[in-house]
Amino acid sequence: MAGPVLRAGAWPAVAGLSGVAVVVGGCGAAFPAAATVLFPICFALLAAAAAFTLDEPASQVVDVTPTGTVRRTTIRAMALLAPLATGTLVLLAAALRGLALPWAAASLALAGNVLLGFAAACVARTRTGEPGAAAGTAIVLVLLAPSLVPQVARWVRTFPAPGAGGPSSNPVWWAVLAGCVAAIAISVGGRRPRHRPASAARQRWT
Amino acid sequence: MTATLAPARPGADAGRTAFAALAACELRRFVVNPVFLLAVVMTADALWFNRSGSVTEIDTANPFPAVFLGGFGMMATFWLTRSMRASEPVTGVTPVTRPTRTAALCAVAIVPFGCGGLALLAFLHFHPVGDPVYGAFSPPARIAVLAGQILVPSLGGPLLGVALGRWVRFPGAAFVLFLILYGWVSLVTILSMSHPGSAPVAVLRLFAPFAFFTYTANTADVTAWRGSPWFFLGWQLALCAIAVLVALLRGAEGQVRARIIRALAIAGVAALILLVLAGTGGFTHAVTA
Numbered sequence: 191m192a193g194p195v196l197r198a199g200a201w202p203a204v205a206g207l208s209g210v211a212v213v214v215g216g217c218g219a220a221f222p223a224a225a226t227v228l229f230p231i232c233f234a235l236l237a238a239a240a241a242f243t244l245d246e247p248a249s250q251v252v253d254v255t256p257t258g259t260v261r262r263t264t265i266r267a268m269a270l271l272a273p274l275a276t277g278t279l280v281l282l283a284a285a286l287r288g289l290a291l292p293w294a295a296a297s298l299a300l301a302g303n304v305l306l307g308f309a310a311a312c313v314a315r316t317r318t319g320e321p322g323a324a325a326g327t328a329i330v331l332v333l334l335a336p337s338l339v340p341q342v343a344r345w346v347r348t349f350p351a352p353g354a355g356g357p358s359s360n361p362v363w364w365a366v367l368a369g370c371v372a373a374i375a376i377s378v379g380g381r382r383p384r385h386r387p388a389s390a391a392r393q394r395w396t
Numbered sequence: 397m398t399a400t401l402a403p404a405r406p407g408a409d410a411g412r413t414a415f416a417a418l419a420a421c422e423l424r425r426f427v428v429n430p431v432f433l434l435a436v437v438m439t440a441d442a443l444w445f446n447r448s449g450s451v452t453e454i455d456t457a458n459p460f461p462a463v464f465l466g467g468f469g470m471m472a473t474f475w476l477t478r479s480m481r482a483s484e485p486v487t488g489v490t491p492v493t494r495p496t497r498t499a500a501l502c503a504v505a506i507v508p509f510g511c512g513g514l515a516l517l518a519f520l521h522f523h524p525v526g527d528p529v530y531g532a533f534s535p536p537a538r539i540a541v542l543a544g545q546i547l548v549p550s551l552g553g554p555l556l557g558v559a560l561g562r563w564v565r566f567p568g569a570a571f572v573l574f575l576i577l578y579g580w581v582s583l584v585t586i587l588s589m590s591h592p593g594s595a596p597v598a599v600l601r602l603f604a605p606f607a608f609f610t611y612t613a614n615t616a617d618v619t620a621w622r623g624s625p626w627f628f629l630g631w632q633l634a635l636c637a638i639a640v641l642v643a644l645l646r647g648a649e650g651q652v653r654a655r656i657i658r659a660l661a662i663a664g665v666a667a668l669i670l671l672v673l674a675g676t677g678g679f680t681h682a683v684t685a
Contacts, residue, residue: 203566210576214575217579
């Protein structure tokens, strides 16, 4: 069962976004002065990749099969290993280049970014079969808000800056992780097939 | 000497009418796009937030209209263009050609461009041209810097969104390109900080749809980087022309297609020349004032 469910995933999108993230993160590792700008962009791309893991072009058929939502989502969650592995690779490259980042906080930020993208996809999947584009865009805009809006940057930081003052990113990501787990549990538990089979609809009226 | 008035061709009139109707329809769709509305609100907020005397150089306040009206505008027009994909089998058989429909989509860029103009006027109101925040640039060059940082990105971003929507199938292409451009501009700006006198780094910094021209280190003095703001403006306008031509190329046939390809080659060469002139012109080294 896991094989076909995984095979139907939006792998070109997940792999493509992860590939772009590797390039951006690689530039961050190669140019340490730009790391604190490029790593958040790399992580945002990985969050967007995670948002595409639940895309199901044949959702009208798949949603009414006997395989439950929880099972399908659990199998698809295995695809999160791709963005997580990519992020880990980028952090390892940065460590090998001798970058002085707070590694625990950076790893937490990576996990938080990826889980945020997946949670957004889970929530959006209750409304549409292919939530990747909308969820990915929304997540990217949210994750870039501290960089784009100075008022937000005063209060929220999404990436740990080495030795800088200001707010820590850890409380944000712990809160996001808790919120994501709750959102995933609620959306997966409450998801029902949106498209009633025609035969079932007929039976109801005859 | 006599003058004759040739009667207008009925076909051309009908084409113009159809284009105007399509452009008006696309404009109505664009101005209610939530991403574009968010961009307008964020631009106004950023300009208001940066109006105070805390701004030590223009580049702490200038990127916001480019990011919001240009970047978010690109995402909005990308979605606007893609939203017609599902109805292509129906619209494809109408008498209006695809390049005409694309041109109508490109026409919506006039709205963010107008917003960019208003943002430019607001910026000039809060930071008059005589302010020291502009660095060593002459007053006309200061206007060129502002036009290149506020006005033209507001036009180019939405045009790029249309081209992207016409050619790329991937639904997340707009935000990926936005992130790549954001990362590239950040990277080359940081490189310029450590190599302010380098010509190749200056060309790299200007090899983008948006570029910074000033920098303040820990002092109160503003450093003006090398490069010509006027030629950079030309490079940006050439990029806008390329975006429109690439968008129009999709679905163009016969004579029109050949003409577009020829224009594209000319615009490409012009862009390349203007980029080199932008990198080598202006100040030949970083000037601190």
